[in-house]
Amino acid sequence: MMFRKSVYLFSPLMDLKIDRSTEDFLLRLYYPYDGVGLKRRPKYHGLTKTWQCSCTYSKIIEQLRQHPGGSVDLLKDNNTGIATITINNPEKKNAISGKMMVDLEECVSELENWVDGKGLILTGKDKTFCSGGDLGTVRNILSNGDDMCKFMHHVTTRLYNLPLISVALVDGYALGGGAELITACDFRLITPRAKIGFIHVKLNIGTGFGGTTRLVQQIGRIKTLQVLSSGMVMNTDLAKKIGLVDEILDNNENTLEQGKTWLLEHCKGSVTTTRVIKQMVLAGEKLDTDASLLEERKLFKSVWGNKLHAAAVSKKSKHS
Numbered sequence: 001m002m003f004r005k006s007v008y009l010f011s012p013l014m015d016l017k018i019d020r021s022t023e024d025f026l027l028r029l030y031y032p033y034d035g036v037g038l039k040r041r042p043k044y045h046g047l048t049k050t051w052q053c054s055c056t057y058s059k060i061i062e063q064l065r066q067h068p069g070g071s072v073d074l075l076k077d078n079n080t081g082i083a084t085i086t087i088n089n090p091e092k093k094n095a096i097s098g099k100m101m102v103d104l105e106e107c108v109s110e111l112e113n114w115v116d117g118k119g120l121i122l123t124g125k126d127k128t129f130c131s132g133g134d135l136g137t138v139r140n141i142l143s144n145g146d147d148m149c150k151f152m153h154h155v156t157t158r159l160y161n162l163p164l165i166s167v168a169l170v171d172g173y174a175l176g177g178g179a180e181l182i183t184a185c186d187f188r189l190i191t192p193r194a195k196i197g198f199i200h201v202k203l204n205i206g207t208g209f210g211g212t213t214r215l216v217q218q219i220g221r222i223k224t225l226q227v228l229s230s231g232m233v234m235n236t237d238l239a240k241k242i243g244l245v246d247e248i249l250d251n252n253e254n255t256l257e258q259g260k261t262w263l264l265e266h267c268k269g270s271v272t273t274t275r276v277i278k279q280m281v282l283a284g285e286k287l288d289t290d291a292s293l294l295e296e297r298k299l300f301k302s303v304w305g306n307k308l309h310a311a312a313v314s315k316k317s318k319h320s
């Protein structure tokens with residue numbers, strides 16, 4: 001089965017003339033691993049700047065689907081522009097099975113094409129976030145963890161690169177691969193009882209879902225070494241102290257509502273404006289200066305003088 005993905009690399013309706021090196025950069029932003037079978041260079045389509053990449057994952061998908069259990073569920077609210085992804089395997093403390101890894105990829109694919117979205121909450125069912133890879137799945141793929149690793153690197157990179165402001169909402173445990181998933185979001189909110197542990201060292205492995213690469217960027221080299229080499233399970237104070245989390249919620253109740261309120265506070269702009277801001281930040285983080293400034297200018301052009309901008313300026317000028 002060919003996976004066809006259409007990913008908005010740029011804001012729609014822009015007259016883009018980019019050179020191949022920038023195209024390579026931006027392509028790598030979304031499909032960082034040539035090795036995962038990018039069959040051919042993306043075909044470039046007209047006005048909406050949608051890039052069609054065909055990535056063949058059939059073998060990996062079929063392998064992972066052999067390990068059932070649980071689900072990863074997506075709910076999109078077109079009124080608020082906020083989507084929720086719920087890791088749903090409560091009987092196993094939301095451990096993520098092979099099938100759930102495929103579910104997660106399908107959620108990310110759908111969100112890549114959700115043009116009415118501006119925010120995302122990643123959370124777990126029934127007062128726990130995720131206890132990591134399902135140990136049943138892990139036991140069955142000990143002979144070939146590389147395909148899972150490659151797949152989850154790809155999925156979590158695309159999750160991180162979504163043109164949405166994303167929040168990991170952690171209640172209860174986020175352990176192992178579950179702790180890695182929270183690094184694939186822009187922000188991390190936790191409840192007072194949350195516990196976060198990159199406990200891979202206790203299984204004599206390192207991270208497998210891309211967590212180290214993002215953790216070094218988020219908390220720095222030395223703190224990452226401390227967290228990974230000790231396998232410490234952090235309570236809220238320690239997680240906040242090392243800079244891993246952005247907010248500790250007031251209590252352990254109605255965490256999803258608290259999370260949505262926080263997220264709406266942090267993406268006050270329109271859908272278009274919020275998406276442009278996230279894409280500008282991604283470009284600033286991933287591209288060299290020239291390419292990033294080029295991307296920033298093109299994104300700026302895509303909103304300057306639009307209806308929302310004109311209305312806001314006119315409102316301001318009436319008051320001045």
Ligand SMILES: CC[C@@H](C(=O)O)C(=O)SCCNC(=O)CCNC(=O)[C@H](O)C(C)(C)COP(=O)(O)OP(=O)(O)OC[C@H]1O[C@@H](n2cnc3c(N)ncnc32)[C@H](O)[C@@H]1OP(=O)(O)O
Binds near residue numbers: 091092131133135136
């Ligand atoms: C790349 C990393 C990735 C990988 O290698 O693929 C990993 O993340 S490996 C997994 C790393 N995670 C763990 O080792 C955590 C294991 N779980 C625990 O330590 C504890 O369950 C807990 C999360 C601290 C919760 O403890 P507690 O509240 O005491 O509940 P139980 O231990 O009784 O668990 C309830 C129930 O859930 C099952 N469970 C929990 N975690 C997993 C898991 N990761 N995989 C499969 N099953 C899991 C546990 O076995 C219990 O089931 P029953 O015994 O049938 O009731």
